[in-house]
Amino acid sequence: MSIQRLLLSLYPRVWRARYEDEFLELLERRPLSISDGIDMLLGAIDAHLHPQLGTSEMPLREKMAYLSRSLRGSLLTGFCAYVGFVLAGCGFQKLNESHEFLAFESISPFVGTSFHLIVMSAVVSLFAVFAGGLPIVITIIKCAFTQKRGSPFLLLAVPFLALGLYIGSILLMTHRGGDRLPWPLGGLIVFGGIVLVAIVSTIAVCVAVVRSSVSGKLLRFAVLPSSIATAAMALVLLATIFWSLGLQHEAPYLLAGNAGIMRSSTMGTLLRIIAMMALSTGLALSSLWRAASLRSLLLRNASS
Amino acid sequence: MDGSHGGRFSEPSLLILASLAGGAKHGYAIMDDIETFAGTRLGPGTLYGAIARLEESGLIEAQPAEERRRPYRLTVAGIASLREQLASMEAFTALGMRRLASL
Numbered sequence: 390m391s392i393q394r395l396l397l398s399l400y401p402r403v404w405r406a407r408y409e410d411e412f413l414e415l416l417e418r419r420p421l422s423i424s425d426g427i428d429m430l431l432g433a434i435d436a437h438l439h440p441q442l443g444t445s446e447m448p449l450r451e452k453m454a455y456l457s458r459s460l461r462g463s464l465l466t467g468f469c470a471y472v473g474f475v476l477a478g479c480g481f482q483k484l485n486e487s488h489e490f491l492a493f494e495s496i497s498p499f500v501g502t503s504f505h506l507i508v509m510s511a512v513v514s515l516f517a518v519f520a521g522g523l524p525i526v527i528t529i530i531k532c533a534f535t536q537k538r539g540s541p542f543l544l545l546a547v548p549f550l551a552l553g554l555y556i557g558s559i560l561l562m563t564h565r566g567g568d569r570l571p572w573p574l575g576g577l578i579v580f581g582g583i584v585l586v587a588i589v590s591t592i593a594v595c596v597a598v599v600r601s602s603v604s605g606k607l608l609r610f611a612v613l614p615s616s617i618a619t620a621a622m623a624l625v626l627l628a629t630i631f632w633s634l635g636l637q638h639e640a641p642y643l644l645a646g647n648a649g650i651m652r653s654s655t656m657g658t659l660l661r662i663i664a665m666m667a668l669s670t671g672l673a674l675s676s677l678w679r680a681a682s683l684r685s686l687l688l689r690n691a692s693s
Numbered sequence: 694m695d696g697s698h699g700g701r702f703s704e705p706s707l708l709i710l711a712s713l714a715g716g717a718k719h720g721y722a723i724m725d726d727i728e729t730f731a732g733t734r735l736g737p738g739t740l741y742g743a744i745a746r747l748e749e750s751g752l753i754e755a756q757p758a759e760e761r762r763r764p765y766r767l768t769v770a771g772i773a774s775l776r777e778q779l780a781s782m783e784a785f786t787a788l789g790m791r792r793l794a795s796l
Contacts, residue, residue: 408744411758414720414761415721435738
């Protein structure tokens, strides 16, 4: 595959269906320079952020259905980003369990304030996700009752079942002397188990949403709580960075040890947590941008 | 006509409209024409990002394909938009030149 085709494959499917032939014809006219390659990359990002591009020749009904599906996809991507963010947050919480951290937060105004900001913003983001997600979940359950389908119930029950299975396994393992397992294995089971529960639960919820008929009105409504959740995630990320910088400045000995996840270095764990928060927030922001763009288009078409 | 249709591509959009004012053209011809009259070379991603936006906004429309090339032409709305934008720029240019003359 030529580099031109490889770069073109980064564009959304609908965009390529409309412009691929003529775009390739243009690219084949002269050698692709590095600046052209970067320009194409930026163009691909832009096309993903504006999924309405390339739909001008679609029949209106098909276009609206496509834009609605894109909005649903953007919201679900934001939800997945949120789950990733929560996992990172769990890592941060685990790190913070040490009484040394807690004691320092109570005596340092800067670090203490940062920590409180993290907690408050995390609660706000959780409520926002519930506010946006609960009406959708209720709709899925209503549809399932109306259509007498059992699979949506099963899919929505997966997170509870997975969590129950995980907790049950940990308790059983502890009861049977699991705390005597060699540390990498024990740590991997605990840590890996949480990640697996999160992945399985997220997939199940996403499949339940995709397979149900959630109205455009509900999807458009969900953009607002999604904005609040994303803003709160960004605030948590910033506060975590400030918390880390404060700690590094005022009590560097706390970050010097090996109190991280699976006995890794504390600083290394903290950096990985921040990196994961940053990636999740970035993904949530780009999904929100896309969702907001689609929402305004769908509203405009609904009113015209 | 507001500039919000253009987004990151608002200047390329104006250049493309101006190029098409000289007659229907396909992508490569638009790129060449802009390089000739404006001295700016649009990247392929920028060019087609702007073409997609202009088409979505109804300011240009695609003609039947000739082999793999698809010419575009201005719509009535595109002509009005270009006229409006150029008139604003003309007024701005005149104001700037008057103020410069007094320096």
